[in-house]
Amino acid sequence: MKKRKILSVLLTVSMIAGLFSGCASSGNGTGGQEQAVDEAVQAESDQTEELSEKTQSSNDGEKKKVVLWTWATGQFDAVQDAYFESHPDADWEFEEVVVAAEDYLTKLQQGYASGGDMPDLLMAEMGWRGSAFALDIWENLEEAPYNFDRSILLESTITSIVNANDQVIGVENGLNPAFMMYKKDLARKYLGTDDREELEKMFQTYEDYAQAGARIYEESGGSVTLFPGLQDISNMMMQQQRNINNVDENGDVNVTGKVEKVFETVENLRESKACGNLSQYSTEWSNAFADGTSIFFPGASWSVTFWVEPYDPEGIDNWGMFTPAEGGFGWGGTCYGIYKNSDMKEEAWDFISWVLLTSEGAKYMKEGSGFFLPVKSLYEDPDYTKGTRPNFGDQEINTFMMEEIAPNIPEASLSIYDNLVSDSVNMVVQMMAADPGMSAADAMEEFKVDLQAKIPDVTIK
CATH class of the missing domain: 3.40.190.10 (Periplasmic binding protein-like II)
Structure with missing residues (x-):
């Protein structure tokens, strides 16, 4: 061998x-x-x-x-x-x-x-x-x-x-189909249900997240948030828009429309206390999978085996998945x-x-x-998309991912500046988390300055 x-x-x-x-x-x-x-x-x-x-x-x-x-x-x-x-x-x-x-x-x-x-x-x-x-x-x-x-x-x-x-x-x-994962026990306590279809009806827009997040924060005395951090929102939204190329026909980086939408939504969810203050992929963020401080976690197919199972090994049959507001995406x-x-x-x-x-x-x-x-x-072969995992109980998560999410994933439109745009968005969202006074307009200006410094000879729209 x-x-x-x-x-x-x-x-x-x-x-x-x-x-x-x-x-x-x-x-x-x-x-x-x-x-x-x-x-x-x-x-x-x-x-x-x-x-x-x-x-x-x-x-x-x-x-x-x-x-x-x-x-x-x-x-x-x-x-x-x-x-x-x-x-x-x-x-x-x-x-x-x-x-x-x-x-x-x-x-x-x-x-x-x-x-x-x-x-x-x-x-x-x-x-x-x-x-x-x-x-x-x-x-x-x-x-x-x-x-x-x-x-x-x-x-x-x-x-x-x-x-x-x-x-x-x-x-x-x-x-790599992506979706919303949730903790069933916290969903029952703060949302009144752990049923996937009911949660999908409950959360049709990002404003729905904001309103529920405000209520949950108040009811829990600030100990529980809907999401661990603002980057969970920004990265999800960027991936939901990945079919929009970052470069237009003139070779200019034209991202104001989709990035502005992200910053405005992040500001709204920050103000409503729907998100915690954890940096995505940090140790504290990883611990949130098990510590009962957050209810929703945007995730992809690989999140099950590489995040949920190792970071919440005791969470057997305490997880579920549903289609998020504005649809599933590739991650x-x-x-x-x-x-x-x-x-x-x-x-x-x-x-x-x-x-x-x-x-x-x-x-x-x-x-x-x-x-x-x-x-x-x-x-x-119908058996290829079948399968469950212990943390998700009897939910046929493979069927859900491959038959409900995957067919509707936006196609990726690649450009040579994708990583630079993503880096700048993440940096600014971290700044918004650290500075409660930073508005979406402030964030947009900071984003343009940072991105322009990386590509000084390219027009940014």
Whole structure:
């Protein structure tokens, strides 16, 4: 049995934080993408050279390696074992190299520009995928030797895996439907019901959240809020508008409409006390899953296995899901592609296509990571979308996610400035949380100043 090896290349990080700053596009990680080679890369140059030597086939009998740079180590543990069992003649090994999500794009840019070490398998997270796809490092998967047929995928995923030339250069690892999760005990106490359909009727607009939040805050004496923090609202709203491209036909960044809406809503929910003051993905925010201080948590398919279950292990049958105000949305998502100068192209493609495009791989991705692959044929089997998890009791959450949320997810419209816009929105929302006097108008001005400083030669509308 061939097992992965993990090489720590750049840094020591908390891997769970690294994983989900990537999956969830929280917007706190890529602002330094255009800076010069940082000191960390220089400090690790010797390790990088050693890694480069190890990743090539050697003359002393060492097995060749397919190298993946990843912040999500272990994601392929079960599926790679299954792959090698079904491919006994494979003469290579799979190797993961730890790169934090917030450093990933910069490291790709630096590695390619310097002619240094690069992975065989590339990753691109939805929040900064537009910038990653602009790099001339990806293989066109629709050409030989890959000959990928895009028609096998659900159409809603195509826009997020093609470059500016309409070439498929990545394969999505899941649909990542997102929704509203809630604590049943708190919902019964403060909302009078824990029934999903009743909650959907109760919350049709963001104003409904504000009104309920004000009442809950008063009734609980300030000990319970509807949401943990303002970023839960801003990130949800940005993802609900992800079909609106951040760049217009003139090449200008035209985001005032959707960002203004976010800041106005955040101000309203802040004033109504509907949100706590917790920063998304902080330790305190994570603890809120179990400590009884918040009722609603926007979440995606991966939130179940990576947030609810580990942070509220005692919450068996105390969770539910419903469609949020203004509809379900897509949140996060990672695609995989092939580095154009790799010496292991065919091996890398054989592995990743088996993992992400076959029924065998789909089984392990669903069971191990909670990811549903966007391959049309999989949904011909009604059992594929069935399934429950202990924290959510007998609710068929897989069916809910894939049949009620996924078909209505707005398609992603990518641009090279997506991560910068997201970073600026998150920074300003944090400022709004810290300063109760900061209005939506103030926030909009601060946002424009911050974003303009990052892209001084681009017009911001």
